[in-house]
Amino acid sequence: MYQEAADPVIQGLDEPCPSSTCQNHIATTMLTATRQGLSDHTIGKDPQVVRTGQRQNRGMRTRLGCLSHKSDSCNDFTAILPDKPNRALKLSTEEATRWADSFDSLLSHKYGVAAFRAFLKTEFSEENLEFWLACEEFKKTRSTTKLASKAHRIFEEFIDVQAPREVNIDFQTREVTRNNVQEPSLSCFDQAQGKVRGLMEKDSYPRFLRSKIYTDLLTQTQRRLS
Known part of the structure; x- marks a missing residue:
């Protein structure tokens, strides 16, 4: 490969x-919140709901990629x-x-x-x-x-x-x-x-x-x- x-x-x-330190902090905080939200929603939820949450989480990571990575x-x-x-x-x-x-x-x-x-x-x-x-x-x-x-x-x-x-x-x-x-x-x-x-x-x-x-x-x- x-x-x-x-x-x-x-x-x-x-x-x-080129983003500022503040932007990086915001991005990191938002990503953490998004991941935590996904974790909370996966407990006792329908698999389709979980998959939707995962796709939304990936989308959020993509949008914030430049700020946090x-x-x-x-x-x-x-x-x-x-x-x-x-x-x-x-x-x-x-x-x-x-x-x-x-x-x-x-x-x-x-x-x-x-x-x-x-x-x-x-x-x-x-x-x-x-x-x-x-x-x-x-x-x-x-x-x-x-x-x-x-x-x-x-x-x-x-x-x-x-x-x-x-x-x-x-x-x-x-x-x-x-x-x-x-x-x-x-x-x-x-x-x-x-x-x-x-x-x-x-x-x-x-x-x-x-x-x-x-x-x-x-x-x-x-x-x-x-």
């Missing part, structure tokens, strides 16, 4: 947001790139520009995936990309003995209610996937993967193209040519 790396192309992820501005992009041992950005401006042509272009490039992951972390939604990548890796499984264990592991990590990295899919898709996993095949996550991919393409991808992570990366590649 793709791994984050470190070098002179994205260390700035650790730089604080990392800035989407980067000065050192190699920190997120997948070839850490080389400590060098092997990316041309032409390649990076091509990511804006389509979501497929972004996902087919290892640096594109790494930069997109860094952006999603600022929105607290990197689980969507990790799930998509896990499904892509799952489809390469050739051992029938490993198929079931891998399928259940992915379901428990990303799909099941209150999974550690639960993705935002509808109840029907979750149940279809639950049934598929009982008799797993290489296509058992197709519906859920398609839903998550569509969500990223419609919501996160356009914001990524407008983000400073992407525009700063383009600037960095252009400087190397000058």
Whole structure:
């Protein structure tokens, strides 16, 4: 699977947001209150109510992401790139520009995936990309003995209610996937993967193209040519 790396192309992820200390305190307080509210509501409640609360909680984390977490501005992009041992950005401006042509272009490039992951972390939604990548890796499984264990592991990590990295899919898709996993095949996550991919393409991808992570990366590649 793709791994984050470190070098002179994205260390700035650790730089604080341009927000004030007061804004950070407010954001942290609101996030804490939101999480506590969700915890209170999960006791003795209908599962559908719980899932709704979880989606609202994720939305709140996304909206407050810049205030309480990392800035989407980067000065050192190699920190997120997948070839850490080389400590060098092997990316041309032409390649990076091509990511804006389509979501497929972004996902087919290892640096594109790494930069997109860094952006999603600022929105607290990197689980969507990790799930998509896990499904892509799952489809390469050739051992029938490993198929079931891998399928259940992915379901428990990303799909099941209150999974550690639960993705935002509808109840029907979750149940279809639950049934598929009982008799797993290489296509058992197709519906859920398609839903998550569509969500990223419609919501996160356009914001990524407008983000400073992407525009700063383009600037960095252009400087190397000058």
